[in-house]
Amino acid sequence: MISAKPTDLLDVLAELRCRYPAWRFGQLVANVAGWANEEVWDVEDDALLDAARSHLEAAAKREQEVCA
DSSP states (O other): OOOSOHHHHHHHHHHHHHHOTTSOHHHHHHHHHHHTTSOTTTOOHHHHHHHHHHHHHHHHHHHHHHHO
């Protein structure tokens, strides 16, 4: 079942793509699936979206702490 808007997921993946430009797209999706504790072929869009957002929030928090 897909409840997240596809554009939300794509927007977050685009943001991650900017953060990790050396990663191939498949590698990016596989890593996000891992952050969601799911296999890439089983992960739902909502779980990808939640994991990606959590990662970006944690990264922003770490950067803020370093700059403080």
